[in-house]
Amino acid sequence: MGTNFQAKPDNNERPNRPMFIDPIGDLQPQVGMMGDSWFICATLEAEDREFGVLVHYIKKPTLSGTSTIAIADISTSRYLLDEAKEADYETVGQGFKVSSDNLQWSVDATTMAAQGKTDAGDSFDLKLKRQGPTIAYNGTGSFPLIDNKLTTYEYGFPRMDITGSVTVDGKNYPVTGNGWFDRQWFPVADASTLASGDTRWIWISMPLSNGEVVAVWSATGKQEHSWADILHADGSHTIADVDPISENMFGIWTSSKSSINWPSGWNVTIPSVNAKLKITIDFQGQETFEGFHRIESVTHIQGTYNGEEVTGRGCGEIVGDPQIKEIY
Numbered sequence: 001m002g003t004n005f006q007a008k009p010d011n012n013e014r015p016n017r018p019m020f021i022d023p024i025g026d027l028q029p030q031v032g033m034m035g036d037s038w039f040i041c042a043t044l045e046a047e048d049r050e051f052g053v054l055v056h057y058i059k060k061p062t063l064s065g066t067s068t069i070a071i072a073d074i075s076t077s078r079y080l081l082d083e084a085k086e087a088d089y090e091t092v093g094q095g096f097k098v099s100s101d102n103l104q105w106s107v108d109a110t111t112m113a114a115q116g117k118t119d120a121g122d123s124f125d126l127k128l129k130r131q132g133p134t135i136a137y138n139g140t141g142s143f144p145l146i147d148n149k150l151t152t153y154e155y156g157f158p159r160m161d162i163t164g165s166v167t168v169d170g171k172n173y174p175v176t177g178n179g180w181f182d183r184q185w186f187p188v189a190d191a192s193t194l195a196s197g198d199t200r201w202i203w204i205s206m207p208l209s210n211g212e213v214v215a216v217w218s219a220t221g222k223q224e225h226s227w228a229d230i231l232h233a234d235g236s237h238t239i240a241d242v243d244p245i246s247e248n249m250f251g252i253w254t255s256s257k258s259s260i261n262w263p264s265g266w267n268v269t270i271p272s273v274n275a276k277l278k279i280t281i282d283f284q285g286q287e288t289f290e291g292f293h294r295i296e297s298v299t300h301i302q303g304t305y306n307g308e309e310v311t312g313r314g315c316g317e318i319v320g321d322p323q324i325k326e327i328y
Contacts, residue, residue, distance in 0.1 A: 013133050021141030021155045023134040024109045026183060027095050029059055030153075033185045036060070038098075038107075040114065041205065041315035042126065042162055043298050044177035050074040051166045051175060052282070052298030052315070053124050055105060055114050057087060057098045058291075065089055067100040068288060069116035071124060072298050073168055077283035080168070082118035084290035112160070112181070126164035128179050130157045135215060135231045139239055145186075146199050147221035154184040158205065158213045158231065180205045180315060200320030202245050204266065204279055206301050208312045214275075216268055218245035228270050243269040252324050253284050258293050261324040265299070266316075277303035281316055292319045 013023060029036050040055040052072030059065040068083035087100035095108035104115045112128040137143060137154045145152040160179040165172050182205075199221055206214040211233030218226040226242040251264025265280040279299050286297035294317065301312035 014136070017139070019136060019141050021136060021153055021183075023136075023155055023157075024094055026153075026155070027107060027109075028091055029089070029096075030185045033059075033061060033187060035184075035186045037182075037184045038105075039182040039184070040112070040128070040160075040179050041182075041296070041298070041317075042128075042177055042179040043313035043315070044162060044166065044175040046166070046173035046175050048075075049173055050282075051124075051168075051173070052286075053114075053116070053126065053166070053179075054296050055103065055116065056296070057089075057103070057105065059089060065098070066290065067098060067103040067105075068290060069102050069118065069124075070286070070288070070296065071116075071118070071122055071166060071168065072282065072286055074282045074298065077285070079283075079286045080118050080120065080122045081288060082116075082120075083288055112179075122169070123167045124164065126162050126175075126179075128160040128162050128181070130181075131159040131161055132213075133231065133235055135213060135229055136237070137215065137217075137229050139229075139237055145201065145217075145219050147223060149221070150199070151187055152184065153186075154182065156183065156205075156215070157181040158207055158215070178207060178313065180207070200318075200322060202266070202322070203317040203319075204268065204299070205314045205316075206277065206279070206312050207314060208301065208305060208310045210305060210308060210310050212273075212305065212310075214270070214277075216242055216245070216270075218242070220246065228268075230270075230273065238272070240270050240272045243271070246322070249322075249324070251280075252326070255285070255287055257287060258289065260293055260321050262287070262295055262318065262322065263324070268303075273306055275303065275305045277301055277305070277310070279314070279316060293321060294319050 036059040042053040054070040065087040067087040071080040098105040117123040202218040204216040213231040230238040248267040249263035281297040
């Protein structure tokens with residue numbers, strides 16, 4: 001497990017619970033981390049269009065940071081990607097600012113502003129305002145990601161109201177929607193686990209229509225571990241078992257760019273809340289290539305939860321080749 005576990009000071013969101021993260025203090029970079037990551041996945045609606053927007057900044061201990069952005073144009077099934085641009089970081093108050101050729105991103109305790117532009121000229125200009133409590137993964141903000149190794153720190157702001165615009169093919173679309181901000185880092189001491197060649201994971205975010213927020217992890221090394229963090233509508237937090245994700249994928253397709261077989265979605269079963277949810281990636285090809293091969297997709301969610309029908313719009317991430325052998 002490593003020796004990096006040091007509880008953070010109590011915070012005003014969960015004052016009675018010991019935490020390994022501080023949702024505001026840890027917005028800024030961590031010392032001695034192998035991977036230090038800030039991420040937004042947004043699902044947006046215009047009058048007659050739907051979009052997804054990805055914003056991802058990664059800071060490494062010996063390299064400058066890199067920024068990746070993407071616009072998922074759902075109406076035309078196009079993924080407008082601009083990745084791995086060298087990015088500068090500066091601390092501003094309790095937050096930070098990232099500047100690169102494709103991204104200007106400023107963050108404080110409750111609000112964010114993100115402007116992105118691809119080399120092809122497509123762009124977005126978004127204002128985000130945090131709503132509701134933090135989701136601290138594993139209840140404490142820390143967990144062993146791969147085979148009870150790779151100490152991981154992670155939390156998110158799962159509900160952020162968004163206003164702004166997306167410009168595609170020269171046309172500007174006013175948009176509104178929801179953003180999920182995620183903050184994650186790994187200590188350098190656990191780098192050998194990532195380098196083993198066995199590491200891959202799936203992360204699925206699900207803000208649901210009944211007020212529940214669900215984040216599903218499926219992490220695979222020598223063994224697969226699947227679980228869910230559930231932030232309930234009343235603010236309480238449950239950690240729940242999930243039926244193995246690798247056995248519940250559908251719509252397998254082969255990428256012409258990476259030759260990897262990827263799924264088009266997952267059937268997610270969470271027995272403790274009687275949830276059966278179908279998560280469908282909006283269209284194939286939402287693939288990035290810097291570092292690990294990855295899927296960074298927007299999704300539709302439909303199913304039942306505690307016996308009631310629910311819907312939602314979320315995101316799905318696949319890091320590393322899921323090693324699917326058959327097309328079906």
